[in-house]
Amino acid sequence: MQSLDQLYTYCRQCDIPCMSHATRVWLEDFLLQHKPKNIVEIGAAAGYSSLVMASLAQSRWWTIVSSEISRPQYKKCLFHQKAFHQYHGLQYYHIDATQSHQLQKIIPDSVSFAFVDGMKADYITFVQQLLPYMSVGNSYIVCDDVIQYHNKIQPLYEYLSKMQIQYQTIPLDDDDGLLLISL
Ligand SMILES: C[S@@+](CC[C@H](N)C(=O)[O-])C[C@H]1O[C@@H](n2cnc3c(N)ncnc32)[C@H](O)[C@@H]1O
Numbered sequence: 001m002q003s004l005d006q007l008y009t010y011c012r013q014c015d016i017p018c019m020s021h022a023t024r025v026w027l028e029d030f031l032l033q034h035k036p037k038n039i040v041e042i043g044a045a046a047g048y049s050s051l052v053m054a055s056l057a058q059s060r061w062w063t064i065v066s067s068e069i070s071r072p073q074y075k076k077c078l079f080h081q082k083a084f085h086q087y088h089g090l091q092y093y094h095i096d097a098t099q100s101h102q103l104q105k106i107i108p109d110s111v112s113f114a115f116v117d118g119m120k121a122d123y124i125t126f127v128q129q130l131l132p133y134m135s136v137g138n139s140y141i142v143c144d145d146v147i148q149y150h151n152k153i154q155p156l157y158e159y160l161s162k163m164q165i166q167y168q169t170i171p172l173d174d175d176d177g178l179l180l181i182s183l
Contacts, residue, residue, distance in 0.1 A: 001083045004055060007048050016073070018048035019117065019144055022172040027115070027142070028056055034140070036113035040133075041066040042097040042126050043118035047077035053115070054090040062113075063089045065106050067097045069118070098125045107133050114141045120149040124156040127181065134183045141181040148176045 001007055011018040019027070031053060039062050041050050050066040068074040074094040081090060095102040097118060111133045116126045123143050130141060146153050146169060160167050160181065171177035 001080065004048070004052055004084075007046070007051065007080060007084075011046055011048055016046045016076075018045055019052075020173050020176070023144060023178065024049075024052055026170070026172055026178065027052065030140075030142075031056055031062075031113070034113070034138075035061045036139070037062055038108040038111050038113075039064045040107055040111050040114045040130065042114070042116045042130075044068040044077050044092060045073050045117075047080040047092070049115060049117065050077070050090060050092070051080060051084055051086055054086045055084065057089070063091075063108070065091050065093065065108065067093050067095050067103070067106065069094075069096045097129065098122050100129050103129050109133070110135045112139045116141060116143040117145070120145065120152040123153050124159055127156060128159070131183075136183055139183045141183070143179040143181070145176050146179040147171060153179070 001010065008018060039053060041064060044050050044066040050064055053064055068077060071094055074092060077092045081092065093106045095106060097103050111130065112135055114130050116123060118126060127141055134141065166182045168180050169177060170180055
């Protein structure tokens with residue numbers, strides 16, 4: 001495995017979920033623009049999205065903490081991290097991010113960017129767990145695949161509206177897109 005494009009192809013061929021090309025382009029653009037210091041990812045799968053983020057900055061601007069609930073997937077992340085020589089600034093953890101005591105152990109005191117890509121029905125829990133750690137004023141939470149799974153994410157929209165937290169949906173692919181929460 002020599003390039004992120006090859007990792008993308010491998011994931012698609014092996015039915016391992018990974019973000020779309022349009023999401024990758026958007027994410028790279030957003031990160032280069034905002035240069036967040038501390039990044040948290042929920043749902044690493046085989047490590048494609050975290051490696052996209054890590055290879056972009058070569059750890060000059062940010063650190064990435066990435067969580068994965070499945071042990072086989074977590075091991076794939078470590079394998080791909082080694083293959084891509086991305087040791088600096090990227091750390092994988094095998095945890096269930098819905099469990100606050102597990103998340104608490106791995107999360108930095110202040111988070112400036114979070115990429116949420118776990119189970120859609122748990123998005124509300126992930127966001128609620130992350131909120132106390134987000135630095136107020138210039139931090140963001142991005143949730144992937146929010147259009148196709150709109151019904152599963154409805155409680156999150158209701159929560160954000162109730163808490164008067166600013167958000168916008170960004171359509172990217174033919175049938176999907178992102179939720180950008182600004183704090
Ligand atoms: C859509 S995939 C992630 C794709 C990855 N972000 C990428 O673009 O390469 C979702 C992943 O979230 C993981 N996941 C689901 N629930 C989780 C939880 N509670 N905590 C951590 N990871 C979780 C799943 O095991 C799965 O590997």
